[in-house]
Amino acid sequence: MAQVELRNLVKNYGVVNAVKHANIVFQDGAFTTLLGPSGCGKTTILRMIAGLETPSAGDICINGQRINDVPIHKRNLGLVFQNYALFPHKTIGENIAFGLKYRGVSKSDAVAKVKNALDIVRLPGIENRYPAQLSGGQQQRIALARAIVIEPDVLLLDEPLSALDANLREEMRIELKAIQHRIGVTSVFVTHDQSEALAMSDKIIVMSAGNVEQIGTPDEVYNRPTSEFVARFLGASNVVGSRVEKRDEISVHVTTQDLGSLLLPAANCTGLGAQATQAKIIVRSEKVILNPDPAKGVPAVIKAVDYQGQLARYFITVGSTDLQAMALIAQAPLQVGTQVGVCIDPADCIALSQ
Amino acid sequence: MRVWYLLKFYTILVYGFMFAPILVVLLLAFNDAQFGGFPIQGVSLRWFYKLAENDAILRALKTSLVLGLCSMVIATTLGILAALALVRYSFKGKDIVTTFLISPILVPETVLAVGLLIFMRWLHMPRSFGLLVLGHSIIALPFVVLVVQARLTGIRTDYEEAARSLGAGPVQTFFSITFPLMLPAVFAGALFAFTLSFDNITATIFWRPSGMETVPTQIFGMLRNSVSPEINALGFVMICFTLGVPILAAGLARYFSKHKI
Numbered sequence: 120m121a122q123v124e125l126r127n128l129v130k131n132y133g134v135v136n137a138v139k140h141a142n143i144v145f146q147d148g149a150f151t152t153l154l155g156p157s158g159c160g161k162t163t164i165l166r167m168i169a170g171l172e173t174p175s176a177g178d179i180c181i182n183g184q185r186i187n188d189v190p191i192h193k194r195n196l197g198l199v200f201q202n203y204a205l206f207p208h209k210t211i212g213e214n215i216a217f218g219l220k221y222r223g224v225s226k227s228d229a230v231a232k233v234k235n236a237l238d239i240v241r242l243p244g245i246e247n248r249y250p251a252q253l254s255g256g257q258q259q260r261i262a263l264a265r266a267i268v269i270e271p272d273v274l275l276l277d278e279p280l281s282a283l284d285a286n287l288r289e290e291m292r293i294e295l296k297a298i299q300h301r302i303g304v305t306s307v308f309v310t311h312d313q314s315e316a317l318a319m320s321d322k323i324i325v326m327s328a329g330n331v332e333q334i335g336t337p338d339e340v341y342n343r344p345t346s347e348f349v350a351r352f353l354g355a356s357n358v359v360g361s362r363v364e365k366r367d368e369i370s371v372h373v374t375t376q377d378l379g380s381l382l383l384p385a386a387n388c389t390g391l392g393a394q395a396t397q398a399k400i401i402v403r404s405e406k407v408i409l410n411p412d413p414a415k416g417v418p419a420v421i422k423a424v425d426y427q428g429q430l431a432r433y434f435i436t437v438g439s440t441d442l443q444a445m446a447l448i449a450q451a452p453l454q455v456g457t458q459v460g461v462c463i464d465p466a467d468c469i470a471l472s473q
Numbered sequence: 474m475r476v477w478y479l480l481k482f483y484t485i486l487v488y489g490f491m492f493a494p495i496l497v498v499l500l501l502a503f504n505d506a507q508f509g510g511f512p513i514q515g516v517s518l519r520w521f522y523k524l525a526e527n528d529a530i531l532r533a534l535k536t537s538l539v540l541g542l543c544s545m546v547i548a549t550t551l552g553i554l555a556a557l558a559l560v561r562y563s564f565k566g567k568d569i570v571t572t573f574l575i576s577p578i579l580v581p582e583t584v585l586a587v588g589l590l591i592f593m594r595w596l597h598m599p600r601s602f603g604l605l606v607l608g609h610s611i612i613a614l615p616f617v618v619l620v621v622q623a624r625l626t627g628i629r630t631d632y633e634e635a636a637r638s639l640g641a642g643p644v645q646t647f648f649s650i651t652f653p654l655m656l657p658a659v660f661a662g663a664l665f666a667f668t669l670s671f672d673n674i675t676a677t678i679f680w681r682p683s684g685m686e687t688v689p690t691q692i693f694g695m696l697r698n699s700v701s702p703e704i705n706a707l708g709f710v711m712i713c714f715t716l717g718v719p720i721l722a723a724g725l726a727r728y729f730s731k732h733k734i
């Protein structure tokens with residue numbers, strides 16, 4: 120097993136800076152996700168680790184060894200592609216055994232290893248079929264089996280679930296995570312789906328436009344975003360402008376235009392510069408509580424409702440501020456036009472510099 | 474409705490015009506008469522026997538076959554390599570190289586023939602079988618490049634990247650992944666190359682050493698004297714050959730694909 124480290128990694132395609140000075144450590148045995156919107160450079164990082172792209176600057180190290188100049192086929196990495204990339208002219212057995220040939224594994228050992236790999240992905244006994252005879256989900260499992268059978272130092276997965284339909288995707292992500300956990304291989308997973316990232320990762324690296332925005336556990340990046348981008352990208356967040364009135368070691372006092380004044384715990388204000396006079400207050404939509412009695416809380420009116428069964432998303436206006444609120448509901452959702460009272464617990468708010 | 478009948482009639486006419494000459498040759502090959510023509514007077518294989526005894530024709534046939542095979546091997550090998558370079562790598566002057574490789578199709582064959590001849594004269598090289606092979610390879614190369622290039626563009630690089638990541642070196646990747654995947658195109662390209670060489674007459678007349686005949690030049694030579702029914706029989710053989718080989722190949726390809734993928 121192995122730890123992967125990127126030091127000041129840069130990739131330029133002509134004038135496009137696909138990756139700008141990435142410094143990332145992928146912990147040994149951990150499942151790390153590169154998360155970000157389309158075009159932010161996730162695939163580029165993965166391909167540089169794999170050796171399919173040459174970095175413009177910076178180093179890639181595995182277990183402290185610089186591997187920039189090691190050719191792909193000597194890196195011992197498992198690669199899983201979005202489109203599976205199973206060799207169409209080879210049987211499933213031949214596909215999985217492909218990497219074993221180059222590792223001096225004997226024929227009989229290879230047969231046993233292939234069988235074992237097929238057991239791991241729960242598709243036993245299909246050695247003699249061809250990829251075209253399998254469903255998308257099955258093909259993806261085979262692709263995974265082919266990558267793990269060589270016992271790679273690192274498993275690299277580029278949006279491996281995005282070609283599957285929604286139900287299968289959720290099933291596969293649980294299974295993929297379970298397999299990774301069982302064999303304990305260091306994994307780098309690329310996705311632009313935040314729920315996938317939150318569900319599967321030990322650590323999430325949020326990226327935007329070639330930059331690393333935040334590195335942390337799913338809980339950290341979700342509940343303690345360090346930038347507005349991260350807050351907005353991971354689930355619906357409200358961002359409200361405010362003025363800093365007073366701050367000391369334990370709390371920060373801010374006033375907002377329509378939500379009154381809030382006393383935030385200092386722990387929620389680590390992203391706020393010491394001299395800042397203005398602050399962006401970030402609050403998740405599920406933390407915005409709507410009270411049917413407008414007297415209890417700041418009076419607001421519901422402008423639109425997005426009903427999703429067990430929960431509903433409300434678009435509300437407080438004075439001149441638009442907010443989103445998400446609530447679990449048992450009965451019918453509140454109607455458009457209803458007057459409500461908005462309650463926000465300052466402990467659920469994060470303050471960031473403007 | 475009338476329009477449809479007209480269209481049908483017209484289509485039949487076009488195809489008739491295209492295929493009638495071939496049909497005539499095929500039928501007359503079995504005509505017993507000394508001077509070929511309709512109506513057919515008795516069916517016999519006599520001209521085929523005569524053909525089999527004609528040493529000049531047998532020699533020409535052998536020359537054509539060897540020539541075709543040599544040109545096929547050379548054009549296919551070079552064509553595959555060129556297509557790989559053009560599709561999988563980026564380098565300076567790619568467009569120019571592409572145009573250059575395709576140019577034998579664009580240049581009139583006579584011009585190409587004379588050009589190569591002058592070039593060989595300048596090098597003080599006599600006309601030879603080698604020159605024929607070289608020339609035919611040049612004529613066939615663009616077709617191989619175009620066919621293989623088209624196929625290779627359709628093969629996603631994922632496959633090769635997956636193979637590389639699993640431990641296969643560049644050469645191993647080519648032979649275990651890329652080549653098998655582009656085999657149908659290689660097959661088609663090779664057939665093109667062979668047929669082009671086998672059928673070629675214009676350039677061959679310029680390039681062949683004196684005394685050497687290929688099947689087309691042999692037929693051409695025989696026609697100058699008289700229209701012998703033997704030529705019909707030879708025509709029959711050639712048609713069977715140039716049609717039969719691709720049909721057989723397509724059949725084989727279908728058989729393999731049915732039993733593999």
Ligand SMILES: Nc1ncnc2c1ncn2[C@@H]1O[C@H](COP(=O)(O)OP(=O)(O)OP(=O)(O)O)[C@@H](O)[C@H]1O
Nearest residue numbers: 132135136137156157158159160161162163164311
């Ligand atoms: N071969 C290339 N040549 C030029 N530019 C490229 C190339 N590959 C990627 N880029 C650019 O680099 C940037 C990052 O691309 P990358 O494929 O890493 O994005 P991504 O985060 O994987 O996006 P997605 O979620 O859409 O897959 C993009 O702006 C893209 O246009």
Ligand SMILES: [Mg+2]
Nearest residue numbers: 161162163277
């Ligand atoms: Mg990508």
